[in-house]
Structures are given as C-alpha cells and as structure tokens.
Amino acid sequence: MNWYFIIFSVVKVAVVIGAVLTMVAYAVLAERKISAWIQDRVGPNRCAPPFAKYIPFAGTFLTRIGFFQPMADGLKSILKEDFMPAGVRKIYFWLAPALSVIPAILVVAVIPFGSQLGAQKMVIADLNVGILYTFGIVSLGVYGIVLAGYAANSKYPFLGGIRSSAQMISYEIAMGMSVIPVLLIGGNLNLSRIIGWQSDHGWLVLYAPVSFIIFLIAAFAETNRLPFDLPEAETELVGGYHTEYSSMKFALFFLAEYTNMIASSGMMVTLFFGGWTLPFWGLDHPAASLAMGLVQILVFLVKMLLFMVLFIWVRWMFPRFRYDQLMDLGWRRFVPLALANILVTAVILWMKS
C-alpha cells in the first residue's frame, strides 16, 4: 500500500467510471438505432448542436447516426423538473435510485478490461474472490428496485417491485449455479486467473456451453431485459418500478439498467469468451508494450459491445414471458439443468484426474 497504488487506482476508477457512463449514454443511442433498423425505421437523426454543420465531412454523418443525441438526452434529464408525487415515502424515494446505481457500478470494479499498461494491471480490484463479489453485489441491485416500488406509494411501481424481487431472486440461483462448472474447470475465483486459464486452454464456452446458455438467459432476467422485463413492463405496468420517477432520478434507473447490461456483458466475456485475449497475433498473453495493452483493451471492448448488441437485438424478437412461465423456466428448467451440469462437469473432472 503506497501512494503510487492509491494514485493509479484513483485514475483507473475515474477512467472506468467515465468510460462506463459514456458507454451507457451511447448504449441508449444504440438501443434506439438498432430498434429502429429492426423495425424498418430511421431512428434519431436530427439532433445536432449549432456547431455540427461546421465539422468538415463528418458533421452531417454524425447527425444522421444520432451522435449528438445522448448529449441532448443527458442535458434533458438534468434540466427536467424533478417531480415528487404526494404521498411518497420521501427517504426511500430518494434512496432507491442511488441504491440501484451503486451496485451496478460496483460490479465493474472486478472485471479485467485489459491485461496491463506498463506495470499497471487493467483491473480496478484484482480480488481473489472476484466472482463471489460480483454475485454478492448484483443481488444488492434488487433492493433499489424493490425500494422504488415500495416508496412510490402507487400500485404499478409496487407490482413492478414485487415482480422484480421474485424474478431476480429466482434467476440469481440459476445464474450462480451455472458458474460453478466454470470455477471447477478454471480452478479459480479470481477473474484475471480465469482469463489466464482460458489463454492457455481455450475459451471456457467450449468447455461449458450449457453454463454459458444458462448464464446468458439468467443475465437477461437479471438486467430486466426483454423477454424478462416484467418489472418494467410498459404495456401492463405503465413504467413498472420507476413509473413515479422523473428527471435525473429516472435517468439513474436507466443508468443502472444499462450499467447492469454492460457489467453482465463484461462478465460473460470474462468468464466464457477469454476476456481481453484473442488466440492469435500474440494477444493471448499479458501485453509487453503499451500499444499491445491498448489493443487488448480494444479487444475486450469489442467483445463486450457484441454482447450489448445481442441484448438489444433479442429485445425485438420475443414477446414478454408470462409470470408463471418465467418462474417455470427459472425453477423447473434452469435450476435442475444447472445442477445436472455441475454434477456432470464434476464427474468428468474427477474421472480425468
């Protein structure tokens, strides 16, 4: 513990949080654009600051792809009236958005987003219990939603809160058990070492495909994305748990949802798709030079963005699950499947050793 460690950690935290928040803003844009394309629409293509037309060549293109839209959206959420309905439980009403954002951002801390730049490891906290930490923090995310549903003193948020608590608790079990085979094979709880194992032996998705499928689907349920978006089902519950929220408090819930998407994409890349490694061009070992380090960060980002696109893409394919179907899928399909998966993996590993 010395000053260098503290300074570098602060720099890393600042950069990562900045990057995550920017990615959230542009994930919203990507969501709107990809939705538009899938639905044969154009999507946001008008928003432009006055100086946009003076940018040579790219100005019109950036406006067409909606590059400036997130800035306008952000400005809008800050400037809008922060309306608090009568009869809300004020302390909880204030606390809920923070409680859903904080766990979402905390998860990002243990995800290795690159090998190293110089002597610095590109992970904020290289915990030996990385995966356990992640699951611990992720399960805290449900409190923000439940509290929002409770504090608003309105029936739609309340229903959303109830649904989300049941859904997130059910799928956490399947999610947690789906990762156990990965730990058995990789032999470590530290995410950096799991990546190290994958660079030696190949991506874990090849060893544990069932785990990956369960994890992927559970991740959709955990992040409240379609087809499991029952907590915020717009068509049934107005807006779900954040119905009564406005302005920046609403934006915080949005931020939490997209940060969760980013974090779970990052987790999937780390656990199953080799993190920052690629099996060729010498990208599978910690970088020796700064340039290679940057390339590896880029590799990680690209892999993660592919998962983000998948999240958005899947949204436009499925109708929302009914509540009993959701529970049925979680408890009667995935939990036994995950248990069987653990057993089979353990037996195979035992036979090999």
Add this chain to the structure above:
Amino acid sequence: MIVNRKPLTFWERLYLPAIAGGLKVTLRHAFGSLFGGKTVTMEYPEQKWSVPADYRGAPYLVKDQDGNTKCVSCQLCEFVCPPKAIRITPPGPAGQIADRPNAEKMPEEFEINFLRCIYCGLCQEVCPEEAIFLLKDYSLTGQSRDEMIYNKEKLLALGGTHGGIQKWKHKLEEAKAQDNFPVKV
C-alpha cells in the same frame, strides 16, 4: 367453440428453433433498413406527403383573373363558420366600398383564426362569390396566438388566383351601355 391445442413437440419446447427464426427475421429487417434503404419512415420536413386531390386544407381568399378581391363582404361564411374562426369587418357607411367601379363592397378586414378553424369547408360551400377555398396547406405554425390569426392581406397572398365570371365587369359594361343609350324625347 373448443380449440384443441396441439401438444408441443420436443423441438418446439426447446424454444431454440423459434429463437433462430426470430433472429433471422429481425436481422433481415435490420439489414434491409441499413443497407437496402427499405425504411418506411418519411423524413417529414424534407420529404412531404403528397396531398390527395380532394383534400381540405386551410381556407384562403382567392383573387380573380385580374387580381381583384372576389370577396364581397356578405359575411355568410362568418355566419356559417361552426367554430367562429372567421371575422369580417365590412367597410361600413363611411368607409371605401370597393376599389373599382360597380363592384360590390369589399371587406375592410377579413381574419381567419387558424387556432379555431376546423377545416370543415362550410365557408367554401356557402360562398356565393367563389371567393374562399380550402387549399392544400396542412401545416400552419406560428410562435404566438396572434401570429395564427391571418388577415386579409395574408389570406389573399396565400390564396392565389381563381378565375370565374366577373359580375362587376358585366355591371360596368351594362352601365356604360345605359349611358350611351339613345334617349328619344
């Protein structure tokens, strides 16, 4: 009526073929709109809707083929207008009746409040002089309420020309003929 549901087959219960099918459909649409230009969006201010021939847009005043105001300030349209959007100020006994000989009186002021107008077309229907027509304009905007009240000048400028029989001209000729009629004592 009882609809018997067929039990799902194993493949159907797995969801996977349906997922693949869904991915295919959405991907086809995404590529179609990205690279094929198959979007259904009309980008409004640049691309405009082609208005059908019998469309009832905003009512404007028209001029005759010589550029004269056709309206004779009879106030029938003002009377018939259901939302009371039209307001006509006739010249009155002291005012100037018309800008040309033998014409009937002209409105001193003719205002249509487009915040009230419902584009029903009764004014056009009732007008004995074919002086007001519902044209094709459908997008009227302004930054204040006052701006949305169009006066005579503006309505005439927007309305354009609509030719027809010019009653006042006939009257003028008749009057001239009357003057020249040889009177025998």
